[in-house]
Amino acid sequence: MSERIIYLNGDYIAESEAKLPVFDRGLLFADAVYEGFGILDGQIVDFIYHMDRLKRSLGELTIPMNFSIDEMFHALMRLIEKNNAKSGFLYLHVTRGAGDRAFHYHDQYVPNLFAFTQGEKFAADAMPPVIDLLTYPDLRWARRDIKSTNLLAQVMAKHAANQAGAYEALMVDDEGFVTEAGSSSFFFIKDNVLYVRPVSNEILHGITRQTMLRVAKERDISLIERNYTLDEVMAADEALITASSIYVMPVGNIDGKRIGDGKAGAFTLALREGYLAKARAEFYTPKAS
C-alpha cells in the first residue's frame, strides 16, 4: 500500500515526509486552529460553514488567513482525489507559524498549513450503531468557541471514555450542567422536543449541529435551546451526538445506564437521514475560475 498523501503549505507529499519545525508555535504554544470535515461521495460536507468557522477562529487569534475560500476548496479537493477518499474525514490545520520561542507574537509569522484525510468510522448510509458515553468533568479553558488545538482536556476525557469501553465522553461542568461531548455536540429528546445547549463561549459552535438544527426546523421538530443538567439527560427518551466525522449518532448508554430503550430512536434516525440528504444537497460549488 502506498503512503497517504499530505497537503503541506501548497505541496502534496508522502506522510512520512510531512514535518514542521520544532519552533512552530502550534507545537510550542498550541497557537493553532483546525477544522474537520466529512467526506461524502468524494465531496466535502458543509464546506462553506466550516470555512466560516475557521475564518472566525483565525480572526479571534489574529492569525492571518492567507488563502481564499476557493483556493482552499481546490487544494482540499485535490488532496481527496490524490488519496482516492470517497468517504471519511478531512482535517485542516493552520498554525501561526514558526519563530524563536516567545509567548507574544508579531505580524511577521507565516502560517503553516497542513491537511490530511482519514477513513470513515461508520458507513454513512448504513444503520448507525448505538454508542455509549462516559461522563467526565469539563476541564477546558474559557474560549471553547475557538476551534484551537488546546485539546488536552478533551484528550483526557476521551481517553477515560475509551478506557471504560465508551465511544465518547460527555462533559459536565462544576454545577452539574452538561456542556457538550468530548469532540461532538450533544442533544436529547424528551416528550417529542429536541433539547440543545445554546452556543456561547462555553461550547464549540458545531457545524454538524447547526446544519442538523436546520433539518429539525424544516421537519417542524420542536426545539428548546437552554442549558440542562445531567439528571435531565438521564431521563431523556433519546440522546444523540453530532460531529463532522460521524454525522448524527444515537446514544444508547451513559455511564452504563440506558437512555430511553437504549436503541437508536426515531427522531435520531430521522435527523441522521435528513442531515445526510441536506449535506448532499449543499455540496459547495466554487465560482468559475
Next chain:
Amino acid sequence: MSERIIYLNGDYIAESEAKLPVFDRGLLFADAVYEGFGILDGQIVDFIYHMDRLKRSLGELTIPMNFSIDEMFHALMRLIEKNNAKSGFLYLHVTRGAGDRAFHYHDQYVPNLFAFTQGEKFAADAMPPVIDLLTYPDLRWARRDIKSTNLLAQVMAKHAANQAGAYEALMVDDEGFVTEAGSSSFFFIKDNVLYVRPVSNEILHGITRQTMLRVAKERDISLIERNYTLDEVMAADEALITASSIYVMPVGNIDGKRIGDGKAGAFTLALREGYLAKARAEFYTPKAS
C-alpha cells in the same frame, strides 16, 4: 554566525533541520509537557526540581518517561556546551509521540523529545530593571498544575501585555482574585510580609517560586500563603515575579498604576540576590557513571 544546535531525540542537529511529524500529538492535541530552566555560569539552575515537576506532569498524563534524570542531565549539559551557552534559558519539550489522529491514546506511542537554548533576557548579576504588568482575565483550563503546552490563554494574555507596552500579564479570575502572571509566579510585600497564592490545580507550581520561598524562610521573612484580590495587590509596598528565564524581577506598575514607590524594593532585591546565591550553591551533581 553558525546555526543554533537543537537536541532532538538523542541527536544534536542544526535548528533548520529540527522538525517533527505533523502527526505528532503535541501539534494535533497539545498532548505534551515542557520545562524551562535558567542557565547560570554554564550550569542548569534548579535542575532536579524541574525534573521532579516534569516527572509529575508526565505522570498526570501517563506519558512514559523514557529517560533517566542523569541521562537527561548529560544530554542537556552537552547541548549547553555545543551552543556555548553561559547564561540564558534552556527549554525541554516532551510530546506523547506521533500516530494517526485520534483523541484517545494507547501505550504504543513513542515520546518525541527536543531541547534548545536561548539567550538571557536580563543579565543575572546586574541590577534588574523594573517591569510593568497588565491585568488580563485568566482564561486557562482547570489543570494549570500540569506544565503542558495548552498555552493559548497565556499567549493571549502575554500578547495583550506586550501590545500595551507591559512585560508580563497578571491573570485575574472571575471573582477578582489574582491567580498568577502569564508565565511567572507573582508575589507582593505589604507591611514587611510576603504574600503568595498557595499551590493548587489553579496555578502552576513554580520552581523558581519554590526555591525563592526557601530563601525567604532562611531569611526569616514572614510569609502568608493565601488567595488575594487585585485590590490588595494594588495597595502593596512591593510586587515581584519569578520565573526560570528571569529569576526574580521587581514590578513597578500594574495597568499603569504605581506599586509602592514604583522602584525595585528592598525585599525584592534581597530575594533576587538570595535566589541567585542559592541557585549557584545547588547546581546538580550527577552520580558518577
